[in-house]
Amino acid sequence: MTPQEIFARMRERWLAGEPTYDGAMLAGDVVVETPFAAPGRPTRTEGRERVIEQARAGRAGFPVRFDECRGVVIHETTDPDVIVVEYELVGTHEVTGAQASAPFIGVLRTRDGLLAGWREYQHTMAIAAALST
Known part of the structure; x- marks a missing residue:
């Protein structure tokens, strides 16, 4: 798969309420990084x-249903295996029914058609505000 196809698959999984990744899309040595993760959350996961495992646990413990992934802009790089994506996730809190959104930037790297790296920069204050409503 191309980086664009992998990102499209990630978006489909978000909107379907599934964990972001499945084993068929990941390289064995994949690295997922979230440098601005909320306190207590991992900033780097390998393998x-x-x-x-982390994606499943995160999805199961996150009380938000994603309704839309909008404003998607994909920036090509000089490396055909790397893209930079901007997007905004819109979701509904499953308990309160409140709707909120948060912007993200991600750097996606593939190798041999598999996801080898994902670095996501989150607007943690917007996420915290959405979870507290």
Whole structure:
């Protein structure tokens, strides 16, 4: 898969309420980084099984249904295996019904058609505000 196809698959999974990744899309040595993660959350996860485990736990413990991924802009780089994506996730809190959104930037790297790296920069204050409503 191309980086664009992998990002499209990630978006589909978000909107379907599934964990971001499945094993078929990940390189064995994949690295997922969230440098601005909320306190207590990991900022780096390495390896297919660990990434899948963390994605499942994160999805199960996150009380928001994603309704839309909008404002998607994909920036090509000089490396055909790397893209930079800007997007905004819109979701509904499953308990309160409140709707909120947060912007993100991600750097996606593939190798041999698999996701080798994902670095996501989150607007943690917007996410915290959405979870507290």
